[in-house]
Amino acid sequence: MSRETTDLTDDPRHSLVIPEPEAVEDLEDLALGDDYALNPDYVEMVIDAADRGDTARLRELVHALEPADVADLMGFLSAGYREEVIPVLDPEWLGEIIAELDDNLREEVLEATPSATLAKALEELDSDDAADVIDDLDEGKRAQVLAAMDEGDRAAIETSLSYEDETAGRLMQREFLAAPQFWTVGQTIDHVRESGDHLPELFFDVYVVDPSFTPVGALPISQLLTNKRETPLAEIMEPVTEITVDMDQEEVAYIFDKYHLISAPVVEPGGRLVGQITVDDIVGVIREEAEEDILALAGVSDAGRDANVVDIVKSRLPWLLLNLVTATIAVSGVAVFQGEIAQLVALAILMPIVSSLGGNAGTQTLAVAVRALASKELTTANARRIVLRELSVGIVNGCTLALVMGTATYLFFGPADHHDKLAIIVGLALIANIFTAAVGGILAPLALAKMGRDPAVSSSIFVTFLTDFTGFFAVLLIAALLLH
């Protein structure tokens, strides 16, 4: 029945028949807040059970959660409490929970888990997720765990690991549903019923292949249900978007997003079908790539939710030290013009404003450019037009700000003591700096992208340097020219 079914909600008797909730159900209701994040009270309940050494209660509390929520719980607990939670986890759950954990927490849990338990836990996962976990183990433990695994699973993981990190080969699972072109819907359904174990736990599309096992089409499995058994697959299949094993995961995510794919076949360079990627793996990639851009633009790497102060300092201090160097270079121009500053202290007040505005204008252009590059709205096809547009925006914004700030400067400082020239100095410097910001903000990420580098990384330090330098230098140079 679809949505035309009889509606019984209006019958008041139904709301009276509430089944007695079981204890576990109760806990599930408590676990998550309205926002589907783990309830802080629930974390307190876990800490309380651990403090009292009540293992039974701890086990009950943990198993009322979904694996993703247990992973969240681990993040909210301090290391001591985590050590108490790990042993109470069911082995069948362990794999899924490990797969959900952040890198540094995962490392901790992997160290605390015996190799044999780990091998069993990983056998429960899809080959891509298991390979991901294995990759985080040190040499020795990795060998132990692989040796303890079932041969088929081990082979699948080793193949997966043979592909580079962050490529389609790593993301794909080796289990999929393929059918020859000449099969009918009925033959395909019968095949599915018979193969059972060889199929992935979840599958969304049937890949139709030619005799060389190259995908020639695909159809969603809902089509197997809605079409007649005697319909040939070749008649109802649709063109397929192939992913090659060495494709970068960011490309894969772009293709899934663009064509609204649920799954896609992965092929070797020769065209042979070797695996599939499903959208649930891609959702994570899209979020991660966008987060990486946010952090890269801010000059910080992700130290992870559970990082300690030292880890975080390590993830931020290098950038700040680099910034110290560039800022020092930027203001070194000021040292040359100490005479001008001593003569006209107001310059010292106005310089930082010019430089700050330039920095902000540069960041705006940069953020838009990085986003447009990621979504391929900015490519070589329209780069010239976009660059010209950004430069025009730089000129318009520069002139507008110059007018506002020049007027304000004149009104505030008045005409005394060369102050009449201040407004002109500031206005011209602002136009120069906002234009420089536009040039740097659009060309730096474009140049990085052209070199095959990530446009988000290191362009912001460059643009900040550029606008700091221009901000100070332009004010003082123009001042030197106008004042003498």
Add this chain to the structure above:
Amino acid sequence: MSRETTDLTDDPRHSLVIPEPEAVEDLEDLALGDDYALNPDYVEMVIDAADRGDTARLRELVHALEPADVADLMGFLSAGYREEVIPVLDPEWLGEIIAELDDNLREEVLEATPSATLAKALEELDSDDAADVIDDLDEGKRAQVLAAMDEGDRAAIETSLSYEDETAGRLMQREFLAAPQFWTVGQTIDHVRESGDHLPELFFDVYVVDPSFTPVGALPISQLLTNKRETPLAEIMEPVTEITVDMDQEEVAYIFDKYHLISAPVVEPGGRLVGQITVDDIVGVIREEAEEDILALAGVSDAGRDANVVDIVKSRLPWLLLNLVTATIAVSGVAVFQGEIAQLVALAILMPIVSSLGGNAGTQTLAVAVRALASKELTTANARRIVLRELSVGIVNGCTLALVMGTATYLFFGPADHHDKLAIIVGLALIANIFTAAVGGILAPLALAKMGRDPAVSSSIFVTFLTDFTGFFAVLLIAALLLH
């Protein structure tokens, strides 16, 4: 057959049998570059055909593309060329292409399309996508288009529009597959075969409902294929994660990401199943929400790919003007201390470095906090711990930078003319400013989130102001205290 099928790729004869490609196939190969973005040469071919007024060629070029690529093509063309492309589009394609277009391009295409054509095009779309398009029409045209539509489609769209923008009610489609608890796999398959038209084009899960039409479980449709016909649904169904109609789309995306969902049932407040959301709609939401954060942190709104200079200036100038005001306030402290600067011009060189480093440290903290809030890694459950950690990081980074910059200052300026005190002034000011950056960078987004506001918007202008102000003020205040 799954992956054990006979492999024929190694047979060299197969590579020789290349079928003669058809003209359309040729174009498809040309259309996309290696990176799956539209090929710049292809855009040129379209422009060339339009210039020559060769409508037949234009039609051929456009229809060799997927709808998503036609939408991309429109973005790469200037307005004049777009006007020539719109009339050659097949009506059946038009709906899908409109659904893919950016907001401002969409508006242009909608204006250029007669109401009757539009009504027909929208009938081809899922109700959520159609509602999204209708929402962009002006009052008059909306009424015309709705009046020209099939009654069922119109009702679905009007219901969709009755939910607020960016909520689950808007994202959901009203077509889904539901089955009563007491049905078997076989009964469900037979039902699917019989209902045909009432089902959505694509569906991934069967929602199992109780007599009040409340979802009590779900199973992926692959389970219908792999389980025996006589298996009761109640036996193989799994717990279901429900979405309520009024849930914000960012919440929905969070739940899909966290639990790796492919589709989820949408329920009314009473619990009654009214629609479903599928992951392909969510992929776009996740990307958009992350992009919004990047742009918001940079103080710029998305003017769209096809925006003109005026649109872009409008999207950036307000922020820069606000920045001009805050920067002016921040440096106004400097005016009070003109005496100190005149006495010690080196202060004018060092102040901007202190303020720039503070700004960068603040941006780092802010980016990490905004990301952690979005992924719910930062909640009230661990806010206290995270804030304390950030403050500790601020102290460590501040002291390290103070040591480096203090030493450099002493080495550069030497001990003459109060310059021995410069190193101490700069060091203390840096510690104060990096600590202030940590306080502002973590507390501003937390406070905004607590007030139910978007933490990415407006926290960066606040933090920049805070570190600019502290940077200048701390240097000069400490200088005033130490020099007199």
